[in-house]
Amino acid sequence: MMPPLGNEELKLATSVVVTAQQMQAVEAAIFAAGMPIAALMEKVAGKITRWIVQHFPRDRTPRVGIIVGPGHNGGDALVVARELHHRGYQILLWCPFDHVKDLTSQHQAYGDYLGLRSTRTVDELSCCDLIIDGGFGLGLARPLTGDLAAGIRTLNTGTVPVVSIDLPSGLDSNTGEVLGIAVQATHTLCLGLWKLGLLQDRAQPWVGQCHLIPFDVPLTALQPVLLDQPPPCCLTATAAIARLPLPRSPIAHKYTVGHALLIAGSRQYAGAALLAAQGAIASGVGMLTIVVPESLRLMVVSHLPDALVIGAAETPSGAIAALPAEWDWDRYDVVACGPGLTADAATVVDAVVQSDRPLVLDADGLNYLAQDDPEGRLSTRSAPTLLTPHVGEFRRLFPQHWQTAESPSGAASQAAIAANCTIVLKGAMSAIAHADGQLWFNTASSPALARGGSGDVLTGLVMGIAAQLAPIAVTDTMMLDAAIAAVWWHAQTGRAIAAQNTDLGCPASRLAQQLPRVLAQQLNRAHASRSQAESVSG
Numbered sequence: 001m002m003p004p005l006g007n008e009e010l011k012l013a014t015s016v017v018v019t020a021q022q023m024q025a026v027e028a029a030i031f032a033a034g035m036p037i038a039a040l041m042e043k044v045a046g047k048i049t050r051w052i053v054q055h056f057p058r059d060r061t062p063r064v065g066i067i068v069g070p071g072h073n074g075g076d077a078l079v080v081a082r083e084l085h086h087r088g089y090q091i092l093l094w095c096p097f098d099h100v101k102d103l104t105s106q107h108q109a110y111g112d113y114l115g116l117r118s119t120r121t122v123d124e125l126s127c128c129d130l131i132i133d134g135g136f137g138l139g140l141a142r143p144l145t146g147d148l149a150a151g152i153r154t155l156n157t158g159t160v161p162v163v164s165i166d167l168p169s170g171l172d173s174n175t176g177e178v179l180g181i182a183v184q185a186t187h188t189l190c191l192g193l194w195k196l197g198l199l200q201d202r203a204q205p206w207v208g209q210c211h212l213i214p215f216d217v218p219l220t221a222l223q224p225v226l227l228d229q230p231p232p233c234c235l236t237a238t239a240a241i242a243r244l245p246l247p248r249s250p251i252a253h254k255y256t257v258g259h260a261l262l263i264a265g266s267r268q269y270a271g272a273a274l275l276a277a278q279g280a281i282a283s284g285v286g287m288l289t290i291v292v293p294e295s296l297r298l299m300v301v302s303h304l305p306d307a308l309v310i311g312a313a314e315t316p317s318g319a320i321a322a323l324p325a326e327w328d329w330d331r332y333d334v335v336a337c338g339p340g341l342t343a344d345a346a347t348v349v350d351a352v353v354q355s356d357r358p359l360v361l362d363a364d365g366l367n368y369l370a371q372d373d374p375e376g377r378l379s380t381r382s383a384p385t386l387l388t389p390h391v392g393e394f395r396r397l398f399p400q401h402w403q404t405a406e407s408p409s410g411a412a413s414q415a416a417i418a419a420n421c422t423i424v425l426k427g428a429m430s431a432i433a434h435a436d437g438q439l440w441f442n443t444a445s446s447p448a449l450a451r452g453g454s455g456d457v458l459t460g461l462v463m464g465i466a467a468q469l470a471p472i473a474v475t476d477t478m479m480l481d482a483a484i485a486a487v488w489w490h491a492q493t494g495r496a497i498a499a500q501n502t503d504l505g506c507p508a509s510r511l512a513q514q515l516p517r518v519l520a521q522q523l524n525r526a527h528a529s530r531s532q533a534e535s536v537s538g
Contacts, residue, residue, distance in 0.1 A: 014214045015239070017194040017232035017441060020139040020173040022225045026193065029221040038103060040215065041072065044191055045079030047213050048165060049087075051189060052080065056130050056161070058088050065128035065160075067151075067183075068095035069135040069169065071104065076165050076191075077134020078107035085116060093118040094125055096147035122151030131155065131162045133183045135169030138195070143180030144170045152181050161186040167195060168206045175407050176203030189213045193222075194234055199441040200407050201391075201427040210443065232409075232439040235432075237526055239440075240488035243481040245284070245468035246523075257286035258467030261332040261357075262460065263348060264339040265292040265300070267318020272340025272363070274303055275453045276460035278512035280336075281306050283464025283486075289332065293320050312348075319344035323351060333470035334358045336463035338365025339456040353377060358470060358479065362388045362459040370396040378419040385421040386466070386479040388459055394425055413439050422479040424462075426455060430487055434480040445491040446506070448498035453508025454490075461515065462486035493518040 018026070031037055052064075066081045068074040074095065081091045093116055100108065112118075125131055135148060144152065152170065155162065162185045167173050170182030176197040185208040190198055192215050198207055233239070248257065260280055265273025273292050277300075280288050287308070292300050294311035295318060301309045313321045319342045329335075337352045341364035349368040352359060359381070361369060366389050369377065374397050378385050387397070395402045398415040405411035409431040416423045416433035425431045428447070432440040466482035490511075496518045497506040 014212060015194070015233045015236055016222065016226075017196050017199060017234060017439075018225070019196050023138055023173075023193060023195065025225050026217060026221050029224065030218065033218075033221070037072070041075050041079060041103065044213070044215050045076050045083065047215065048076065048080050048189055049083040051211070051213065052084065052130075052132070052163065053087060055187075056163075061129035062088075063090045063092065063128040063130070065092045065094065065125035065131045067125075067131065067133045067135045067148075067169065068093055068097075068100075068104070068108070069137075070095075070097040070100040071136070072101065073137035073165055073169075074100060074134050075104040075107050076137075077132055078104065078111055080132060080134070080165075081111060081116060082107070082114065085114060091116045092124060092128060094120075094122055094151070096120075096122075096151060122147075122154050125151075125155065126158050126160060128160055131160050133162055133164040133169050133185060135183065137166035137169075137191075138173050140167075140170070140173065140179060144182075145180065149181050152183050156181075156184045162208075164188045164207075166191045167198065171197060171203060171206055173197045176200030178206065182206045184208075187211060191215065192217050194441075194443070196232065196407070196409075199234070199429045199431075199443060200409065201429055202408075204428045230436065230438045232441065235440055235442045235444070235484060235488045237488070237492075237522060240485045241523065241526055243465075243485040244489075244519075245465065245472075252286075254286035256471055257284070258333050258464070258469075258471060259287040259289070259331060260285045260463050260467035261289050261291070261335045262463065263291045263320065263323075263335065263337040263352060264341060264456075265290075265296055266320070266340055266342045266345070267293060267295060267314070268342060269340030270296050270299065271453060272456045273300060275456035275508050275512060276336065276339045276362075276463075277304050277307055278509070279457035279460025279515070280464040280467075281460075282512055282515035283461050283468070284516075285464035285467045288464070291320065291323065293318055315344045317342065317344050320348050321345075322347060327351075329355045329357050332357055332467075334360065334463050334467040336360035336362070336459055338362040339459055341365065343367060353381070356382050358383045358385070358466060358474060360386045360388065360459060360463045360466065360479075362455065363393075366393045366397060374398070375415075375419040378421045381420075384474065384476065384479040385419075386424065386462065386483060387421055388424045388426060388455065388462070390426045390455070394423075409433070409439060409441065413437065422483055424458075424483050424487060426458075430491075432480065432483045432487060434477065436476065438480060440484055442487050442491055444488075444495065446494040446498045446503065448503040448506035449491065449494040449511070451506060451508055451511075454494070454506075454511060457508050457512045457515075458486060458490045460512075461490055489515065489519055489522075492522055496521070
């Protein structure tokens with residue numbers, strides 16, 4: 001069994017990610033302890049109702065259509081319907097089922113008593129201002145068929161916003177796969193704890209914006225479900241900020257706050273080296289050394305006066321051919337290698353992998369590693385390693401895990417354990433997997449980051465953070481800590497830029513420039529929240 005959760009982990013109950021089976025076990029424990037099912041349904045539906053009223057006020061969305069499923073998801077929807085009715089909304093129910101569970105049937109009967117209008121066809125829902133999907137939630141295991149499937153197909157072609165309760169109907173709660181057809185939600189209100197399926201990239205076109213609606217899961221109900229495994233968690237500002245190299249010692253100097261080495265760039269991809277270096281500089285690292293092909297050295301110096309730039313011998317194609325003679329690895333706390341190198345720099349990547357330095361590999365560093373037993377080479381390294389692949393790179397690196405795992409995040413977790421490394425599987429919901437089994441999801445990202453060079457900035461940022469952590473102590477979780485901080489910081493910056501400039505206005509160069517400003521805003525916000533909480537508790 002896991003040890004009791006401490007104070008920091010009191011927030012764990014709203015960041016833990018569970019499977020359908022784990023959530024069902026948590027709910028069973030709550031009911032066995034005496035919580036009536038009907039009482040929990042009322043509590044949850046009350047929270048959903050308040051969210052609906054806040055985000056879809058009656059003066060703008062007076063007509064609400066509600067899909068009612070046969071189980072307790074449908075019961076939740078009926079309680080929401082009742083409460084919205086009492087607040088003056090016009091309610092239209094669609095329940096394409098002849099038989100429903102007893103509790104759902106009771107709420108259905110009371111809705112009839114209140115005069116809530118029902119329809120037997122889905123077409124009328126298209127006249128509503130909002131649709132609430134209470135069809136199927138947790139644990140659906142078979143494809144949707146019949147009238148419900150046909151109705152969902154019709155609704156998905158419309159423009160009415162849809163709010164799904166717990167999960168969009170038709171979505172597998174563990175894998176995020178669509179079971180035949182699924183509701184294409186505008187918002188999904190995930191109940192109690194985060195569901196694993198909602199955090200998979202494949203689910204995002206159906207989930208829309210995902211929001212957690214906590215209902216105070218007792219830690220005593222959660223602990224037995226987690227057993228001795230580290231639970232998957234969602235990144236939070238608290239978790240990320242706690243892993244940043246802050247505050248600095250008042251007597252810090254450039255040699256005590258990390259020396260990072262970036263090996264990057266080629267004549268063909270000079271920009272990758274610049275962007276990765278800008279990410280490292282934004283991290284606050286004390287010293288940055290960059291190795292680039294000699295033909296790029298003066299250009300890089302002119303753009304990056306903050307860094308020490310070393311020109312290396314290059315191949316006829318303009319790639320780095322070899323590191324300078326008598327290279328001293330001991331000077332550097334962390335090395336990052338890969339952005340813009342091209343395949344012609346294989347000799348250099350090989351030397352980097354054989355070094356005893358903590359290592360971040362990206363882009364062509366990953367492509368080189370994929371050629372020959374990446375698990376074997378990484379698992380024998382004496383220092384921590386972090387890989388930052390996108391899905392295509394990951395599939396080339398670890399095809400066996402991709403083929404056997406239920407989900408991409410599951411594949412990343414298997415690979416991290418097998419290769420004894422940390423993996424950032426980049427995507428809409430980036431997953432961070434560690435060799436000890438920890439798995440983290442970044443639920444707050446932005447499609448504005450879908451730009452060339454964004455990953456190079458992330459490589460430099462995570463290298464810079466790791467280099468600042470290394471002088472304190474090179475630990476087994478150093479790369480995990482750096483990844484958690486960097487992925488969150490990188491994503492928050494993308495979101496902030498998109499809020500001002502739209503999803504189209506976040507080029508990688510702007511992303512790197514805005515990193516310090518956005519971090520300052522986040523730190524101020526976190527400080528204000530702590531101060532408010534302390535004031536209330538006092």
